[in-house]
Amino acid sequence: MQITIKNMKRPLFSSSLILFILLIQQTFAQNIIEADALLKEAVIYVKGAELRHEAKNIEIPAGNFEIVINRVAKDIQPQSIRVSSSNSQISVLSVSFERDYLNTGNNKSSLYLEIKKKYDQENTLYNDIVNQRKSEEGTLALLEANKSVGGQNGVTPTEIADMIKYYRQQYKEISDHIVSLKSKEEKQKEIVEQLNRQMEESGGGNQNAGQLVLRVSSPQPTKTAFNIEYFTNSVSWSPFYEVRVDDIQSPLQLIYKANVVQTTGIDWKRTRLTFAGGNPQQNNNVPELTPWRLSFRNPVIVAAPKRMAARGVGINNESLQEVAAAPQDMAIVQDNQLNSSFVVETPYDVYSNGQAQSIQLQSYFLSTKYSYTSVPKYSPDAYLVGKVTDWNSLNLLPGNANLIVENNYAGTSYINSHSTDDTLKLSLGKDERIVAERKRIDEEGSRSFLGSSQSREFTYEISVRNSRKEAVDIEVKEQYPLSNEKDIEIQLNEVSGAQNNAETGELTWHLRLKPGETKKVRLSYTVKYPKGKTPVGL
Numbered sequence: 001m002q003i004t005i006k007n008m009k010r011p012l013f014s015s016s017l018i019l020f021i022l023l024i025q026q027t028f029a030q031n032i033i034e035a036d037a038l039l040k041e042a043v044i045y046v047k048g049a050e051l052r053h054e055a056k057n058i059e060i061p062a063g064n065f066e067i068v069i070n071r072v073a074k075d076i077q078p079q080s081i082r083v084s085s086s087n088s089q090i091s092v093l094s095v096s097f098e099r100d101y102l103n104t105g106n107n108k109s110s111l112y113l114e115i116k117k118k119y120d121q122e123n124t125l126y127n128d129i130v131n132q133r134k135s136e137e138g139t140l141a142l143l144e145a146n147k148s149v150g151g152q153n154g155v156t157p158t159e160i161a162d163m164i165k166y167y168r169q170q171y172k173e174i175s176d177h178i179v180s181l182k183s184k185e186e187k188q189k190e191i192v193e194q195l196n197r198q199m200e201e202s203g204g205g206n207q208n209a210g211q212l213v214l215r216v217s218s219p220q221p222t223k224t225a226f227n228i229e230y231f232t233n234s235v236s237w238s239p240f241y242e243v244r245v246d247d248i249q250s251p252l253q254l255i256y257k258a259n260v261v262q263t264t265g266i267d268w269k270r271t272r273l274t275f276a277g278g279n280p281q282q283n284n285n286v287p288e289l290t291p292w293r294l295s296f297r298n299p300v301i302v303a304a305p306k307r308m309a310a311r312g313v314g315i316n317n318e319s320l321q322e323v324a325a326a327p328q329d330m331a332i333v334q335d336n337q338l339n340s341s342f343v344v345e346t347p348y349d350v351y352s353n354g355q356a357q358s359i360q361l362q363s364y365f366l367s368t369k370y371s372y373t374s375v376p377k378y379s380p381d382a383y384l385v386g387k388v389t390d391w392n393s394l395n396l397l398p399g400n401a402n403l404i405v406e407n408n409y410a411g412t413s414y415i416n417s418h419s420t421d422d423t424l425k426l427s428l429g430k431d432e433r434i435v436a437e438r439k440r441i442d443e444e445g446s447r448s449f450l451g452s453s454q455s456r457e458f459t460y461e462i463s464v465r466n467s468r469k470e471a472v473d474i475e476v477k478e479q480y481p482l483s484n485e486k487d488i489e490i491q492l493n494e495v496s497g498a499q500n501n502a503e504t505g506e507l508t509w510h511l512r513l514k515p516g517e518t519k520k521v522r523l524s525y526t527v528k529y530p531k532g533k534t535p536v537g538l
Helices: 003-029 111-147 157-202
Strands: 032-034 038-044 049-058 064-072 082-085 089-097 208-217 224-244 252-262 270-277 330-334 340-344 348-350 357-366 369-374 381-389 400-406 410-416 423-440 445-450 455-465 471-481 489-496 500-501 506-514 518-530
Touching: 038 208, 038 224, 038 357, 049 064, 064 224, 082 208, 089 157, 111 157, 208 224, 224 330, 224 381, 224 410, 224 423, 252 270, 270 357, 330 357, 340 357, 348 357, 369 423, 400 423, 400 500, 423 471, 455 471, 455 506
Parallel strands: 032 064, 038 270, 224 400, 369 471
Antiparallel strands: 038 049, 049 224, 064 208, 082 224, 089 208, 224 252, 252 357, 270 340, 270 348, 330 340, 369 381, 381 423, 400 410, 423 455, 445 455, 455 518, 471 506, 489 518, 500 506
């Protein structure tokens, strides 16, 4: 009797427990509210960005509950998350970040989803063609397998003729259809493969956005909005410039651009962008000095790194900036306490595909002095150089630049905004109509011996020709050796009026060449050193 009672109570107990659990789960589910975050603004640093979202019109009941905010970046620094409510009665108890692996459809790149939809349509059509072709091939195989005629009683000639006619007709129709289907299949396959490559290029297929879980408390039912801010590492921007020179009598145009890349897992739609030059992830602590102690140790010989001779003038890069910005500027410069920022007034769409998107920030017409520079020791070419003063008012960062000279692409250059020079010197490319030549007058170098020392004299002649139709100014640079040893003496014999920098051993001739004119300058120096020794590098 007791066993019967136990058997009757066990199902009753289990059913009550399951019902209780389901009731708790249903109550818990009712206390979870989901909402999507709308990205309003992005402050983009050279590495990383601060994203600012808004989740609006969220109706919440009284009590404690959870709010799941979807469509935030997939990579967030948790300590940077800041959440505030527009309703002062609501208290945000805690915030946690999670990756959203379930809501994959909404969180994929919209560009990817658009291409994926087209891919699915074309792939379905491709599979239909393949199935048709296989079906026809099966029918043809069946026809082949059943081409035997007759039986125990045999067939008449008329029946044989009818069978041959039927076989030929069906075989030809099916074979022709297979050939046609194969042609369609190849074309459709190419379309599908192109769309597949385009999906991979879009970069949005394997991305999952993140979500924030807010635990909040409210004394009464109400409606509110949440402002959400956080820092993510999945964004970067780099400066890029376009330098345009119409002719050497006109101002130089400098177009300042930003190349922005983001892989946050969410597409940015009509988002206000700000490009900042600072780096919030850098070490902001003031360095501290520790005792500096010297001691003896066995010398270690380390090979000196090889220095590549800069062919031509190289780029004496300096940051360009001078005259007021042109009217078509799309960004406003804001000077902050620690850095400057460019606020782009036009909202932009930026896809989460890892592809660089170029955004114009400013355009400047700069009063520029043009001249040519040549270093015949390394190259016979003459380089057009634009010199700009008062460029420090422009908030430039180091970056590459495309050169457009007389409406033709002339290569690339580099702008170094970290330079401390007052004048920007920007190399604008080679001019093949100006040629320099450097030759040794005494190929062996004249030698003389006196007592315990010997000396060698070196003489070089440099000629520069201007084949342009107008006069040009050109700087010709040369150098002579410097001594690191007291036993090695250097004496300049002839420099043809060059400007001499004794600290670097650099000589500069400032020449003005008329159209078709050739000028020559000469450098001569003597190196004196002890007999039996040969200076390294001579």
